[in-house]
Amino acid sequence: xxxxxxxxLVISSFQKVIKSIGVPLKIAYGRVSTKEQNIERQLLKFxxxxxxxxxxxxxxxxxxxxxxxxxxxxxxMLRVQ
Numbered sequence: 001x002x003x004x005x006x007x008x009l010v011i012s013s014f015q016k017v018i019k020s021i022g023v024p025l026k027i028a029y030g031r032v033s034t035k036e037q038n039i040e041r042q043l044l045k046f047x048x049x050x051x052x053x054x055x056x057x058x059x060x061x062x063x064x065x066x067x068x069x070x071x072x073x074x075x076x077m078l079r080v081q
Contacts, residue, residue: 026051
């Protein structure tokens, strides 16, 4: 719960900065479905693309729906109001 609160504060701050300066932002989302799968290849590609680690969102769960915590956090960041 504490992590989710801290994450919300960070996202809220980024929204204000992005809105005020209008700078393009690189955000990445990676997902693997099973524990046997490895996210490292996706993370390596994100680094190669120059995406800052703080803007990389990763979930390790099924893709059957969009009820995934880091996906939802990414959506909050994208909703600049």
